[in-house]
Amino acid sequence: MADVLPEAFLRAVAEGFPADFLTREPSELQEYGRDWTRVHTPAPSAVAFPRTTEEVARLLALCDAHRVPVVPSGGRTGLAAGAVAARGELVLSLRRMTRMEPVELLGNTVRVQAGAVTEAVHQHCAEHGLTWPVDFASKGSSQVGGNIATNAGGVKVIRYGLTRQWVLGLQVVTAQGKVLELNGSLEKNNTGVDLRQLFIGSEGTLGIITEATLKLTPLPGKQDVFLFAVPDVAAVLRLFREARRAPLLLSAYEFFTDKCLARVQRHRKLRSPFEAPSGCYVLMEAEGKDAAAVEEWLGSLFERGLVTDGTLAQSPSQASELWALRESISESLSATGLPHKNDVSLPVAGLEAFCSELDAVFRERYPDWEIALFGHIGDGNLHINIMKPEGMEKAEFLAHTKQADPTLFELVRKHGGSISAEHGIGLLKKDYLSYSRSPAELEMLRTLKRALDPNNILNPGKIFDV
Amino acid sequence: MADVLPEAFLRAVAEGFPADFLTREPSELQEYGRDWTRVHTPAPSAVAFPRTTEEVARLLALCDAHRVPVVPSGGRTGLAAGAVAARGELVLSLRRMTRMEPVELLGNTVRVQAGAVTEAVHQHCAEHGLTWPVDFASKGSSQVGGNIATNAGGVKVIRYGLTRQWVLGLQVVTAQGKVLELNGSLEKNNTGVDLRQLFIGSEGTLGIITEATLKLTPLPGKQDVFLFAVPDVAAVLRLFREARRAPLLLSAYEFFTDKCLARVQRHRKLRSPFEAPSGCYVLMEAEGKDAAAVEEWLGSLFERGLVTDGTLAQSPSQASELWALRESISESLSATGLPHKNDVSLPVAGLEAFCSELDAVFRERYPDWEIALFGHIGDGNLHINIMKPEGMEKAEFLAHTKQADPTLFELVRKHGGSISAEHGIGLLKKDYLSYSRSPAELEMLRTLKRALDPNNILNPGKIFDV
Numbered sequence: 001m002a003d004v005l006p007e008a009f010l011r012a013v014a015e016g017f018p019a020d021f022l023t024r025e026p027s028e029l030q031e032y033g034r035d036w037t038r039v040h041t042p043a044p045s046a047v048a049f050p051r052t053t054e055e056v057a058r059l060l061a062l063c064d065a066h067r068v069p070v071v072p073s074g075g076r077t078g079l080a081a082g083a084v085a086a087r088g089e090l091v092l093s094l095r096r097m098t099r100m101e102p103v104e105l106l107g108n109t110v111r112v113q114a115g116a117v118t119e120a121v122h123q124h125c126a127e128h129g130l131t132w133p134v135d136f137a138s139k140g141s142s143q144v145g146g147n148i149a150t151n152a153g154g155v156k157v158i159r160y161g162l163t164r165q166w167v168l169g170l171q172v173v174t175a176q177g178k179v180l181e182l183n184g185s186l187e188k189n190n191t192g193v194d195l196r197q198l199f200i201g202s203e204g205t206l207g208i209i210t211e212a213t214l215k216l217t218p219l220p221g222k223q224d225v226f227l228f229a230v231p232d233v234a235a236v237l238r239l240f241r242e243a244r245r246a247p248l249l250l251s252a253y254e255f256f257t258d259k260c261l262a263r264v265q266r267h268r269k270l271r272s273p274f275e276a277p278s279g280c281y282v283l284m285e286a287e288g289k290d291a292a293a294v295e296e297w298l299g300s301l302f303e304r305g306l307v308t309d310g311t312l313a314q315s316p317s318q319a320s321e322l323w324a325l326r327e328s329i330s331e332s333l334s335a336t337g338l339p340h341k342n343d344v345s346l347p348v349a350g351l352e353a354f355c356s357e358l359d360a361v362f363r364e365r366y367p368d369w370e371i372a373l374f375g376h377i378g379d380g381n382l383h384i385n386i387m388k389p390e391g392m393e394k395a396e397f398l399a400h401t402k403q404a405d406p407t408l409f410e411l412v413r414k415h416g417g418s419i420s421a422e423h424g425i426g427l428l429k430k431d432y433l434s435y436s437r438s439p440a441e442l443e444m445l446r447t448l449k450r451a452l453d454p455n456n457i458l459n460p461g462k463i464f465d466v
Numbered sequence: 467m468a469d470v471l472p473e474a475f476l477r478a479v480a481e482g483f484p485a486d487f488l489t490r491e492p493s494e495l496q497e498y499g500r501d502w503t504r505v506h507t508p509a510p511s512a513v514a515f516p517r518t519t520e521e522v523a524r525l526l527a528l529c530d531a532h533r534v535p536v537v538p539s540g541g542r543t544g545l546a547a548g549a550v551a552a553r554g555e556l557v558l559s560l561r562r563m564t565r566m567e568p569v570e571l572l573g574n575t576v577r578v579q580a581g582a583v584t585e586a587v588h589q590h591c592a593e594h595g596l597t598w599p600v601d602f603a604s605k606g607s608s609q610v611g612g613n614i615a616t617n618a619g620g621v622k623v624i625r626y627g628l629t630r631q632w633v634l635g636l637q638v639v640t641a642q643g644k645v646l647e648l649n650g651s652l653e654k655n656n657t658g659v660d661l662r663q664l665f666i667g668s669e670g671t672l673g674i675i676t677e678a679t680l681k682l683t684p685l686p687g688k689q690d691v692f693l694f695a696v697p698d699v700a701a702v703l704r705l706f707r708e709a710r711r712a713p714l715l716l717s718a719y720e721f722f723t724d725k726c727l728a729r730v731q732r733h734r735k736l737r738s739p740f741e742a743p744s745g746c747y748v749l750m751e752a753e754g755k756d757a758a759a760v761e762e763w764l765g766s767l768f769e770r771g772l773v774t775d776g777t778l779a780q781s782p783s784q785a786s787e788l789w790a791l792r793e794s795i796s797e798s799l800s801a802t803g804l805p806h807k808n809d810v811s812l813p814v815a816g817l818e819a820f821c822s823e824l825d826a827v828f829r830e831r832y833p834d835w836e837i838a839l840f841g842h843i844g845d846g847n848l849h850i851n852i853m854k855p856e857g858m859e860k861a862e863f864l865a866h867t868k869q870a871d872p873t874l875f876e877l878v879r880k881h882g883g884s885i886s887a888e889h890g891i892g893l894l895k896k897d898y899l900s901y902s903r904s905p906a907e908l909e910m911l912r913t914l915k916r917a918l919d920p921n922n923i924l925n926p927g928k929i930f931d932v
Contacts, residue, residue: 107816109815151656157653165627180906184884186811187811187846188811188846188847189902190617190619190887190889191885191886191890191895192899192911193664193668194663194667198663200660201656201658345653347575347652348574379653380653381654416650418652418654418655425658429657433658438647440640440644448659448914450917451914463657463658
């Protein structure tokens with residue numbers, strides 16, 4: 001696509017910012033123009049690397065004046081093409097803004113710049129016995145700003161909730177280049193509409209997050225990590241109901257099918273702890289209040305036929321091995337094939353009814369295709385990966401899945417679900433937004449966007465078109 | 467103030483709604499035109515009592531067309547005059563919308579209408595071992611819709627967070643009379659800006675909440691309730707630091723001064739469990755993980771001189787008696803005098819520095835006045851009640867406190883605090899909003915209000931003037 005950066009804008013950037021502020025190097029455009037999706041061709045006009053909030057503010061004021069579209073860019077681990085620049089936009093990368101202040105031990109908080117890597121924050125806090133409980137497989141690359149802008153979910157939501165709950169203060173630069181300092185480090189602050197909430201999960205369409213004060217929590221006590229083998233999804237849900245009533249504090253209840261395990265074994269050469277194959281697996285992490293009671297509960301699972309096999313990690317390294325089976329799935333699917341991803345959620349109470357109808361959709365739309373199901377089933381969240389059949393052209397595959405998606409989304413809508421539980425909408429799901437948002441909601445979303453970003457410079461075309 | 471209801475509006479209401487829909491009875495105008503504040507004179511033009519969301523929607527569409535200002539009205543237990551109708555507004559009372567659906571036991575949720583009383587929701591859920599953990603002294607009168615519209619805090623925030631965390635689905639009627647169904651009963655739903663968050667804590671200025679799907683949590687295990695006597699506020703904070711490190715899961719850490727206790731004893735004839743008087747008291751509720759460890763910890767508090775006296779409730783009725791000392795304060799202050807209330811919050815890490823400077827403000831502005839301090843100190847939240855001196859006229863008292871407030875708010879701002887932790891802004895604090903919100907934030911708040919309620923019919927003049 002044509003370069004959209006006006007000469008006057010480029011001149012102003014050259015005069016007002018350091019020499020290494022902007023790059024137009026083709027390899028960097030390629031790298032910074034994409035996220036983990038592989039559907040769109042990256043085509044940004046330039047990439048800016050600010051070092052301070054002040055630079056971000058000045059840059060955005062310039063962009064607004066010159067109508068330059070901006071794609072904010074964190075660790076680019078997104079799965080909805082929210083950070084893809086495919087139409088000549090300016091990419092604003094936060095990767096130079098990685099500062100982390102010392103952990104505040106009275107208030108249990110830490111102030112960081114938006115470019116701090118999630119896992120680096122974990123390490124920074126762990127030495128004080130604290131953690132920021134936002135946790136998922138891509139934490140080694142993802143950044144705090146992106147976590148917040150996408151209201152990231154992950155593997156610990158069942159215990160800790162979404163990213164939204166763990167942000168005390170937020171520094172945001174508006175489309176006009178104004179800096180908002182929201183909420184400081186207050187637990188309670190009822191002084192009108194909470195503007196933080198507008199930016200959390202807005203995928204960079206309303207403002208650019210530059211710093212945050214994160215709320216921390218004590219590292220959990222000793223965690224037991226279990227892997228169970230069960231025959232099918234119905235059994236996964238039956239076991240979940242039992243687990244919620246068990247003498248345990250659940251911090252993860254994840255499931256995956258045999259198809260996922262096979263891809264992980266192929267790509268990562270990991271071994272299953274079980275001899276016999278099984279249809280589904282459940283990874284459960286929990287803090288047991290009473291070891292004897294947990295033991296008894298476990299025994300009863302086998303007696304009552306709720307699981308066909310099971311193992312409890314006997315050491316931290318065994319626990320890591322079990323977790324690796326779950327956390328390698330996304331990477332392994334992409335490394336060994338081309339997945340078409342759907343990330344849906346259902347009311348927890350509606351999961352069984354939904355899953356029992358899901359097979360019919362697959363049989364109708366994808367007879368004999370490989371479908372890799374996994375997800376955070378304890379939050380009602382199911383990742384549905386349709387794998388491209390060997391030998392089929394990518395374009396044909398994308399066309400087929402595009403045609404088939406509405407059948408799935410109709411089923412999601414019928415059961416009161418969401419077409420995007422945690423991945424967001426970005427470019428990838430925007431055509432389907434109306435399956436989860438009513439016309440009245442879409443109108444209000446557009447009203448907000450027009451009011452806060454009248455020139456439509458912030459991540460334009462993401463989530464919806466104005 | 468003059469009646470602001472146009473004839474054509476009244477005719478349309480008479481024709482389109484049941485006969486008992488609207489009242490203009492003076493005693494009812496008095497009752498429904500006020501909340502628990504006693505600063506403004508209630509003067510609504512009428513009170514409407516819809517039974518359904520459909521009626522609310524039709525009414526608001528009419529109000530918007532006729533430019534009739536609307537004050538939404540729940541249990542009217544607010545302390546910031548957010549539900550006061552002092553300028554001829556139409557009050558929209560939710561008190562006929564009290565339906566509660568059966569508790570959903572798979573998803574741990576319950577759907578209720580906005581007029582359901584908070585305590586009734588607790589009772590409705592308790593029989594299933596579940597609770598909606600929004601809890602405070604006025605729960606017997608307050609309504610769910612008001613709790614959500616004000617993002618209510620209360621006595622359990624330290625464990626459960628604010629109301630915001632416990633709302634899954636929200637049904638809201640907009641200023642134009644459109645019905646929004648937000649988020650169903652989903653735990654995860656990342657499909658663009660979360661519109662629920664706009665209405666939670668907006669004090670009815672952006673929409674009227676008509677129904678909600680509440681997230682429930684298992685009733686906590688056995689709670690220990692402690693009352694400690696300590697000499698002063700510094701000791702309260704020292705003890706808090708110890709309590710956070712103790713082998714306990716805190717669900718409340720509340721404090722009050724001897725002045726509060728004296729008022730409670732005068733009004734409610736309750737007895738203190740301690741023989742010797744003390745400067746401050748701490749009510750602590752916690753779930754002990756290990757009785758012996760708790761015992762040992764308690765002993766060490768005395769040994770190290772961290773408390774001067776202490777008691778642990780030995781029965782549920784003793785626990786209720788200790789809680790009554792804390793929960794009767796607000797009521798007792800109002801029953802025995804006229805309090806000027808401030809409800810500030812500070813970063814937890816900044817509490818000590820703030821409190822050490824607070825005395826100087828009192829000495830300068832209120833020498834020899836009675837000041838009753840209490841609050842949810844574990845969340846950084848302090849209720850500061852200046853009591854009207856005997857013999858001083860109310861008008862003089864209000865003028866004096868109005869003149870003195872800025873000194874307090876300056877100190878709050880200096881320490882990064884909020885001028886309203888949980889009470890909200892309403893009419894009472896709107897003149898001081900700029901102590902907690904920057905010009906850029908105020909501009910964005912106004913932009914949102916103008917975009918969503920262009921005719922300014924929803925609780926106009928509350929929080930700020932457009």
